[in-house]
Structure formats: structure tokens, C-alpha cells
Amino acid sequence: MDGPKPITIVGGGLAGLALGIGLRQAGVPVVIHEAGHYPRHRVCGEFISGRGQATLARLGLSDLLDQAGAVSARDAAFFSATHSTAPRPLPSSAICLSRFALDAALANHFRSLGGELLEGRRHVGDFGEGIVRATGRRLPDGAGGARWFGLKVHARKVPLTAGLEMHLSSHSYVGLCRINGGEVNICGLFRKRADESGEPGNWRERLRGRPGSPLHQRLAAAEFDDASFCAIAGLSLNPRRAGALEGICVGDAITMIPPITGNGMSMAFESAELALGPIIAWSRGETAWNEARLRIARDCDAVFTRRLAWAKWLQRIVLAPALPGPLMAFAARSGWFWRMMFAQTR
Numbered sequence: 331m332d333g334p335k336p337i338t339i340v341g342g343g344l345a346g347l348a349l350g351i352g353l354r355q356a357g358v359p360v361v362i363h364e365a366g367h368y369p370r371h372r373v374c375g376e377f378i379s380g381r382g383q384a385t386l387a388r389l390g391l392s393d394l395l396d397q398a399g400a401v402s403a404r405d406a407a408f409f410s411a412t413h414s415t416a417p418r419p420l421p422s423s424a425i426c427l428s429r430f431a432l433d434a435a436l437a438n439h440f441r442s443l444g445g446e447l448l449e450g451r452r453h454v455g456d457f458g459e460g461i462v463r464a465t466g467r468r469l470p471d472g473a474g475g476a477r478w479f480g481l482k483v484h485a486r487k488v489p490l491t492a493g494l495e496m497h498l499s500s501h502s503y504v505g506l507c508r509i510n511g512g513e514v515n516i517c518g519l520f521r522k523r524a525d526e527s528g529e530p531g532n533w534r535e536r537l538r539g540r541p542g543s544p545l546h547q548r549l550a551a552a553e554f555d556d557a558s559f560c561a562i563a564g565l566s567l568n569p570r571r572a573g574a575l576e577g578i579c580v581g582d583a584i585t586m587i588p589p590i591t592g593n594g595m596s597m598a599f600e601s602a603e604l605a606l607g608p609i610i611a612w613s614r615g616e617t618a619w620n621e622a623r624l625r626i627a628r629d630c631d632a633v634f635t636r637r638l639a640w641a642k643w644l645q646r647i648v649l650a651p652a653l654p655g656p657l658m659a660f661a662a663r664s665g666w667f668w669r670m671m672f673a674q675t676r
Contacts, residue, residue, distance in 0.1 A: 334358045334613040338461045340453040341365075343372070344595060345581025346464030347436040348602035349609075352389055354443035356606075358613045361446040363453045369434035373480040373562045375592050376432075376515040377403060377494065377507050379424040380676030382596025385603045386425075391436075398435040399510030400427040403493025409544040410498045417492035421672060424494060424592075426509045428484070430558070457577035459619040460612075462605070466582040477522045478565040480589070481533050484558040487551045488514040494592070497545035498648055503590055504537060504545055513555065519565075519589050521649065533559060567645065569638035572627035578619075580605050584630060587638055588645040591675040597634060604629045640674040 337353055339346045342364030350360045378386070386392050403424040405417040441447055457463050488506065495506040504518035516537050534554065539545030570585040581598040608622035 332615075334610075335460060335615070336361065337609060337613060338363065338453075339464050340457070340461065341464035341466060341581070341583065342368075342437065342447060342449075343433070343464060343466055343581060344436070344598035345583070345602045346462075347433070347440055348389060348391070348599050349462065349464065349580055349605055350440050350445050350447075351391070351436065351443060352602065352606040353609065353613070354440065354445045355390070356610050356613075358610060360440075361448065362440065363448050363451045365450065365452045367449045368437045369430045371482065371484075371558050371560045372429045372433070373482040373517060373560050374429045374515075375505050375507065375517050375589060375594065376428055376509055377424040377426040377592060378595045378599070379420065379422070380593055380596045382593075382599045383422070383425060385596075385599045389599070389603060391439075394435055394439055395425060395427055395432065398427060398431045400425050401508060401510060402426065403507055405492045406494040406496070407492035408496045408498065411540065411543050414544060420494075424507075426493070426507050426515075428509050428511070428513070428515065431510055461577070462609070463577055463579045463583045464581050464602075477563070478519060478567060479522060479561060479563040480517065480519050480565060481537055481561050482515065482517040482559070483533070483537060484509070484513040484515055484555040485549070485552040486513055486555075487553050488516070488549060490514065490548075495548070496590070496592075497539060497543070497548075499539065499543070500649060502536075503648060504539060505589070505592065506548070514552075516549070516552075517589075533561065567642070569635075569642060571635065572630040573624075575627070578605060578609070578623045578626055580626075585634070585638060587634075587675075588641045590645050590648055591637070591641045593637065593641070593676055596676070597637075600633065601630055604633065637675050644675065 336359035339350050339362045342362045346362055350362050353360045403426050405419050407417045408415045497504045502518055502520040507515050509515045518537055538549045567588050572584045580601040587593050587597055605626045608625045611617040612619050612622045
């Protein structure tokens with residue numbers, strides 16, 4: 331009897347590595363093609379909340395994150411230029427860990443299980459049977475003449491009032507969270523108009539926010555780790571359904587959730603877990619590749635479609651020019667709004 335058929339995963343981010351680890355745990359031969367190298371920094375909020383934590387436990391990865399230095403965030407607070415909310419407890423603590431440490435830990439674990447990880451290697455060819463797309467998504471979003479870009483850096487000497495902070499304006503939002511090593515991750519999403527020429531500008535100025543804002547005050551004495559700075563441009567935040575895509579996709583290769591929700595890392599792990607069973611079945615000759623693709627797409631759409639719809643609505647409200655202040659004032663008084671938004675986007 332022949333052994334299990336091999337799988338090639340294109341992309342070694344969270345979804346690709348998690349899927350590869352799960353497949354190796356089931357004895358499936360796996361090769362991952364990763365265009366970059368480990369360890370490295372990525373634009374990311376660097377915390378996991380919601381269902382993704384249960385997924386990590388089922389994949390046997392919770393201890394790995396603890397060993398890599400993960401810390402917990404138990405509450406969150408929101409800020410605009412004129413209003414703020416008091417820190418509110420999260421329904422469950424978030425796991426906070428630098429992608430520099432997390433990706434390296436996952437890559438090492440994948441290799442320890444016998445997986446083959448090809449760094450600096452881009453996939454050439456189609457995405458037919460036995461090949462999974464986990465490449466992320468960097469497509470231009472032309473809606474309304476706007477372009478999205480993300481910036482991230484680590485810093486010290488940043489006093490936080492909550493484990494997670496979100497600072498809002500009419501053109502951007504910047505999230506702060508305490509991570510391993512006593513640093514704070516500062517990650518922002520910014521909207522650039524089509525008629526705005528040149529590069530996004532000085533990244534320190536962008537991430538610090540406007541003078542006088544709570545964000546600017548928070549980062550007044552920050553000591554930035556320049557080596558951790560990274561950026562990504564041309565992000566598309568229009569949700570897509572897995573069923574409309576060709577081939578088997580996981581993580582951001584399906585769709586990105588607006589970062590305002592803080593649910594992107596969780597969805598990467600969840601999509602990998604949803605793909606695991608059908609791909610193992612194909613590898614063992616128990617199902618056809620297209621049947622596995624359809625099942626994965628159906629399950630991903632069932633789990634993510636509602637979250638994506640609520641996240642799109644929430645992002646539009648947050649970035650409406652006149653709404654960040656009133657929204658913060660309402661959220662500060664309404665425990666119901668806080669609980670509802672958390673539940674609907676996770």
C-alpha cells in the first residue's frame with residue numbers, strides 16, 4: 331500500500347506553518363515554500379484572541395507559544411482625539427507575542443516534525459492537486475480612490491493603561507499591546523488617497539499620531555527598535571468568500587479581516603485547522619482534491635462570513651470623519667456595545 335500523498339504549501343506565515351505542523355502530526359509529507367527567511371518582522375497586531383486560542387490548543391501549539399515568551403492581555407481600551415473608554419476586561423485573555431518570535435518557533439517546530447521548509451523560495455507554476463495557497467494577500471483596493479498601508483515597530487518606554495489599546499482617527503487606527511521581552515508592539519493601518527504623491531512619509535510621525543492626541547502623548551518618550559520596523563502597502567480589505575476562489579486557500583489567501591477587529595491571527599490558525607481534515611483525507615486517498623476544496627471552502631465561509639461582514643461595517647463607522655469621537659463616547663457608556671462588537675467579530 332502506498333503511503334500518504336505529499337502536500338506542498340506555498341507561504342510560510344501563520345496559516346501555512348500551522349497547516350504544515352498539523353499535517354506532519356498526521357504523518358503527511360509536507361514541503362513549505364517561503365519567499366522570505368526566518369526570523370523576521372511582519373506587519374501584525376501580534377495578539378491572538380477569540381476562537382484561535384482553542385485552535386492552538388487542539389493543534390498542540392499552546393505550550394510552544396508559552397515557551398516563546400507569550401504574555402497575556404486581560405483588558406482593552408479605545409481612544410480618539412477627544413474621547414476614550416476606561417479599560418474593559420476582555421471576555422478571555424489575549425495571547426501577545428512578537429511575530430519575530432512566533433514565526434521562528436513555528437518554523438523550528440515544523441522542521442522538528444520532519445517537514446521540509448524551503449526559505450527564499452517562490453513557487454513557480456499553478457496551484458493544482460496537492461498544492462495549497464497560503465501566500466497572504468496584497469492586492470490594491472481602488473474603492474473610493476483610497477489605498478491602505480500598514481506600519482509596525484516595537485518600542486520601549488511606552489506606558490499602557492490596558493493590555494490592548496486602539497487609537498482611532500478619521501484616516502487611520504493604531505493598536506498597542508505589550509509583547510514578549512518587555513516591548514510594546516505599535517501597529518497601524520493608514521488610508522492614503524490616490525492623489526497623495528510619494529511614499530507614506532516619516533513612519534515615526536505616522537505611528538505617533540497627531541500632536542496633542544492620546545496616542546502622541548503615549549509615545550512621547552518611546553524608544554523605537556528601528557530593526558523591527560516593517561511596512562506593507564496595497565492592502566485590500568474587501569471581504570472575499572472561499573467558495574469563489576480556485577484551489578485550496580488558507581489564511582489571508584482567502585481574505586483579510588479589517589485589523590480593527592484584532593482577529594487576523596486567529597483566523598489564520600482557524601482556517602488551517604478547517605483545512606486539515608479534508609487535506610489529510612485526500613493525502614490518504616479517501617477523497618478527491620476537488621471534494622476537499624469544496625468542503626474547506628464551505629466550512630471557512632460558514633465560520634468567517636459573519637465576522638467579515640460585521641468587521642467591514644465596524645471599520646466604516648470607525649473611519650467616518652465625524653464618528654470616532656461620538657463612537658468613543660457611546661462605547662464608554664455602553665457595556666452592551668462593547669460585548670456585542672467583540673462577539674460578532676470573533
